[in-house]
Amino acid sequence: MASDGQAEHSDQVLDGLDARLLLLLTDEPRLGVLECSRRLGVARGTVQARLDRLVARGVLTGFPPALDLAAMGYGLTAFAVLEIAQGRRQEVSEGLAAINEVCEVHATTGQGDLFVRMVARSNDDLQHVIDEIVDVPGVQRLSTSIALSTPVPPRVRPLLERIR
Amino acid sequence: MASDGQAEHSDQVLDGLDARLLLLLTDEPRLGVLECSRRLGVARGTVQARLDRLVARGVLTGFPPALDLAAMGYGLTAFAVLEIAQGRRQEVSEGLAAINEVCEVHATTGQGDLFVRMVARSNDDLQHVIDEIVDVPGVQRLSTSIALSTPVPPRVRPLLERIR
DNA sequence: AGATCACTGTACAACCTGCCCAGTGGAAAA
């Protein structure tokens, strides 16, 4: 027999097969295309086409290596909410980007705030990072919280599992 | 000639070659071992050994697929800081983990707070997610900010580039 | 009905992987 797919292609970006494929790759990212096709019970060409399509659509942006920062010596993760001077978000963002330990910055609603995730090797080190942030021109106020634990590590799984 | 490495193996977890390898894989994650060895100018076995070692040490935990949630239809990212009832962190964490749109939860210093990252398809959808969070038993107060932009997307690069 | 599209199943050459081994030289231990 042949097809069975596309019975469902409303305006959904991902169909069931896409989701199953992504879940499979989430669990075992080093799987080859052929192995995926075996696990999913479809032809190799189909898996290949799906992957290409996901990449083309911008849904699948790559397979970056996942690094454990703690194992790399950066045992501390901290978050900072900062208030900045009006109209200097661009400038402040660039200043933050120049700090190695700053791993992520978001501009958020609220009082024109920035939200920062950073890492450090130790409390001392964290202090230095915070000092660096405070020294960025335009930063007015900063409040820091240290991550004590991570009950829910970064995940996308539930969103995929819900499909189909 | 042979070796040239291990001139530097103090207590560093990663040496220069490790870092270069990880950077290479960060940029082009689908590269095979052989291609990596060519780009780095070392023998294939060396790359293989380094990768194995990084995995063994827990530094390299895998190559999960990177998904663009926006391209998947989840155009909104929001953060929430929540205050919870004393001694119910475990319980609240589990409640949060059960919500699909909750992508990350950290317990932080401060007043026994949790920090949540979530996504949603639309403002309406976000409202539902927030409602779900508020309904988790033990949650006392919640303040939400929507991410307007992401001046510094999640990154590890600077930490690697600094090595050697 | 005809065109279009996604999927299947097959095929083939080129390539890569996992694995093994001998040899070399630097660094640490004896």
Add this chain to the structure above:
DNA sequence: TTTTCCACTGGGCAGGTTGTACAGTGATCT
């Protein structure tokens, strides 16, 4: 100093995988 240890090199081999192509099938769209 000599020996041992260790990381890296460079080579080889079998088996599996990739990239690519193509014909065939059935469902959907026009």
